[in-house]
Amino acid sequence: MAEFSTVVVVESPAKAKTINKYLGSDYKVLASYGHIRDLPSKDGSVKPDEDFAMTWEVDPKAQKRMKDIADAMKSANRLILATDPDREGEAISWHILETLKQKRALGKAKVQRVVFNAITKNAVLEGMAHPREINSELVDAYLARRALDYLVGFNLSPVLWRKLPGARSAGRVQSVALRLICERELEIEAFTAQEYWSIEADFSAKTGEFTARLTHLDGNKLDKLSLKNEAEATRAKNIIEAGNFSVGNVEKKPVRRHPSPPFITSTLQQEASRKLGFSASQTMKIAQGLYEGVNVGGETTGLITYMRTDGVTMAGEAITECRQVIDSLHGGRYVPSAPRTYSSRAKNAQEAHEAIRPTSFSRTPHQMAKYLHGDQAKLYDLIWKRSLASQMESAQQERTTVDATSSDGETTLRVTGTVTVFDGFLTLYQEGRDDDGDTEGGSLPALVQGESLTTKVVKPEQHFT
Template sequence: MADKSVVVVESPAKAKTINKYLGDGFEVLASFGHVRDLPAKDGSVDPDQDFAMRWEVDVRGKKQLDAIAKAVKGAKHLYLATDPDREGEAISWHVKDELARRNVIDGMDVSRVVFHEITKKAVTEAVSHPRDLDQALIDAYLARRALDYLVGFTLSPVLWRKLPGARSAGRVQSVALRLICEREAEIEAFRPQEYWSVDALMATAAGDAFKARLTHLDGKKLDRFDLGDEAAAKRAVSMAEGQPYSVTKVERKTQKRNPAPPFTTSTLQQEASRKLGMGASRTMSVAQRLYEGIELGGETVGLITYMRTDSTSLSGEAIAGSRRAIEKIFGDNYLPDSPRVYRTKAKNAQEAHEAIRPTDLFRKPEDVARYLDKDQARLYELVWKRTMASQMESAVIDRVAVDIDSANGAATFRANGSVIKFDGFLKLYFEDVDDRQQGDGSDDDDRRLPNMTEGETPSLKDVIPEQHFTQPPPRYSEASLVKKMEELGIGRPSTYASILKVLQDRNYVLLESRRFVPEDRGRLVTAFLSSFFDRYFEYGFTADLEEQLDDVSDGRRNWQQVLRDFWDNFYKIAEHTKELTGVEVRDTIDRELGPHFFPADENGSTEAARVCPACDGGRLSLNFGRHGAFIACSNYPNCRYTRQLGEDGSEDGEDANYPKVLGPYPETGEDVSLRKGPYGLYVQVGEQLPKEKGKKAPPKPKRASLLKGMSAADVDLALALRLLALPREIGTHPESGAMITAGVGRFGPFLKHGSSYVSIPADDDVLSIGMNRAVEVIAQAGEKGKARATRSLGEHPDDGKAITQGAGRFGPYVKHGKLYASIPRDVEPESVSLEEAVRLLAEKAAKQAAKGGPVKKASAKKAGAKKSGAKKSGAKKSGAKKAKAKKAGAKKAGAKKAAAKKPAAGTD
């Protein structure tokens, strides 16, 4: 079509929906995210050439660019409609730049369009109001990408050389890790302090019971630690008992409580974590699906607006729609006189964006729930309620405080309570408070008190002392860590999910009971960076750098100057650190982490815990070996005592605590033991029998590795037997009839359904996941979670063998004997005919022959080869191939081993 227009979006799901909205005059293609990136090797960013960048198109990117280039030939207009954020702007720039290099858009009208929701109105309006690419946003992207690359590829080699076992470091990732490690250090240094409270159980003349807390004793106001032990508490009780009491003061205060603003990326992640138990990555994945569109009654509709935003504002249309919905659903009382307008507190917020909201507020959660999976339905309900509540009337709360004095003035008790006079937005939505400290009586305000007046004389029923201890600061949850990072101005909310995932993937932190616990490897990296690169991983410095990058996106700074200001000093420090000796690094980190590895005594000294248990006069300290850090004695080589990090050293020798016998194996009576191997802890049944000369090696004992997050302290016989029972059968799928099993593979816990494998979500347990949840996880996985079925297309005209069509891990295919041919993505698998299948298979066979691939058996038969001769020839070929493959495999293994020394550097 000569007058067609081409639209480029990021995802194929979005492409299908938008194509329906725009009609026949448009062809919508997906870039599948970025089409090119910086190669993961030195020199991709050259500071000596004013930070010139060398971009590389990967295989997938080339495929998408080829499709886009083919589509724009003869087109009149190219619309770049990638996501409406800085990253989306960069993707559009990459696509345009690569097409320009190919000379396929010369003289063509190329425009940028953005829409914040995928609805027909939003899409068509965006296309009718195109704009140019925003160069300031592109410059900000270039600066961030170059910074992340330079930090990662400068720091990571330093870490590999000076800190064996470390994986990588990143500009923002390492600061987030520092937060987690410093919180853990606070917890370890915390010493609980005892204190007591005294409560009185009282009743009014009418018999209504209530509780009050002692606030004054002998005319003095009690501070938290004034009753510091049991003796002080008992003295207070004796002074309070046996006295008549009267109400001396009643305070009533009416307060208005306003709703929270609509969701930003950060607050959505926080609330989804607190209320739904969904991690940041999972939240963003589900939100992406709701944004891109769900099929409702035959039509694909985007249910929420774009989910990467730091703006709390709503469009005039959205505010008007929410007010109409509130009035209709809840009535006039819940509608404020004027709309609520929210202003974003975050610096450099993209106010052109909206907050995250439903695209249609009259589309209630219960109306769409049947079209959504469980997570989608819960997240949509959360977004809908928060948006609606943000425009509802304030809640009105009556708060009451009553002071009750003893007749002799020795004791004063206070009773607090509150009553919701008008629920307002609380009828729909209540924002949780995370990490509330316990034991301080802060929840007394939520009690409801009986009506009392001054001069009234309630009776004292009992006086109860209660012991408390101060609590350490809580470990960060995903919600509280995201909130802290946002408060400090570290990174950007759209990157938080990927940052938290990287920290876990690199085994720097462990998510335990939904709280982050730093691993020793993470603490070592943090100690190294804070000791030798402290300025560059300070919270203030990182936040200031973010502000500079935001200034670039606003056009107020030059992006290359920002890089120059950062790079010159950073590079000098990195070069200086390379010159440090191993002893300097070791001693510095040993001092930094000494209290962690060696418990301090009451005087704060770690020396008692450093005494070597295996020799006289030896002192334990941190050391580094080929495979990472460990504890060793200073008398080496005379004393060879060592222990791994995390071991308590209660017995002599590095592995003296292993194996640990847990109990008998029910089937054979053999010992089940916990052992330590080169890849970590595992459980085993019995012992490995020795190989007898001239006989076949005996089978290996049954073994099972501990799951991620398990520690040695968690493992007893019952848990060991459950691990050894994997993979376990859960039951047959109610629809397909295929058996569902749960197990652990090289990529983690999985469900096997028929011949398909589906990863088990991080929040589920492979040992306990049941039938209902398993079916749900498989359904959420879509096609990959279904038992793969094949259909017969007929017989091949050459040899009469069957041709089938099915779906595999690489997509739909047709199959003839051992030959597989992929079905093109633009062809519906169910529509493939026998003739088309024969053509696809012939093309595949030709490609294999051109590459020197194996000769098909059918060809050998046609050539008239004798059966015996073919067998003999095949045996020789097979042997030759086997030898050749073995040789090549050995080389490949060697290459992999060398590559393992330098994993890819961090990018954020």
């Protein structure tokens, strides 16, 4: 008689071994190695006239895996489908179940679906304690996408091959994306660039130097395109160089800067590209490894939660631990009076899924570095810092705007600087930006209204729209 009564199916063989250790000898955990069947690449696999009936074919490589699962079910009275907690994972569970039904391999066994948000003992046991049925809505969403993939790709790709020898394929997403790119390129080619100029000047005061940008000329406020050519820019430059300037209006305004929410899939990919130079696929491959687990002190341990998510929330126990770690590492002043809450801006976001976060905030990047290779360590450091910072106190800053005004009041140059009074979450993490021009101004010397200024250098710069 078999030693186990329950068969658990996951996608990855690495996860299978770890999860089997967490669950014990009454369970046999097997891996599907991802999808087990697909639509054959021949005409008729999807029949639009028959309510989009679909014909599936088990992948030859998956035949043995399905036989192993079917053989294991001969001795089991329960099947748990524990593939990944997303639409593709739901689809894989559905395919496995349908294939086992066709093989008549289930008998009277009870079938349940569970999901693991992280590969840790607590997360696995928590998932096992809350079984459910396969989500038919997620499966239907998968089927609709797969049918469209087939109908668009199968019909368009041969046309593409005939018209453009060497082309690879057409698809549901890439064909539409290519059209958008082509339309945008046509707009760019048809666009007539417009010349404009900006002017900055370096000023010296008693307490230091600063750079300001021209905002008013001849008593009139300038917009982006006001200085249309080099002649106008040269005239403005000459006026500034000939003028006598002093500090005009000085406006100080306190501001609070709040941390960003923890990562979702898209923001992780964006930030890893900005800060680490990783491609989207490289980021997801590394994150998959951190999720499935690495060897930490002789035990395979999942270091982050599931990385395909659009939810920005963190579990209550994770927030509690996060706040404790912040207090321990940075002190009580960096812990807000109440936990921060976030909600997704996306209308169709799956709020039930947690954000991407460390499975334990006590596993600091410094401690984990010896267990991770270079790119893993970099991505874990990014995820850990962003998650921890999301629960830290806001930064307190003072934004100062200073006008350098000519003695006749006709010409004004303006500069805005930001001084951090309390760094808050910025002590740990600052979000990257795609455009360097978006960054806030740096610090300014102490300036007093009416103080005389010396004009050092005036710098006109040409631009085009």
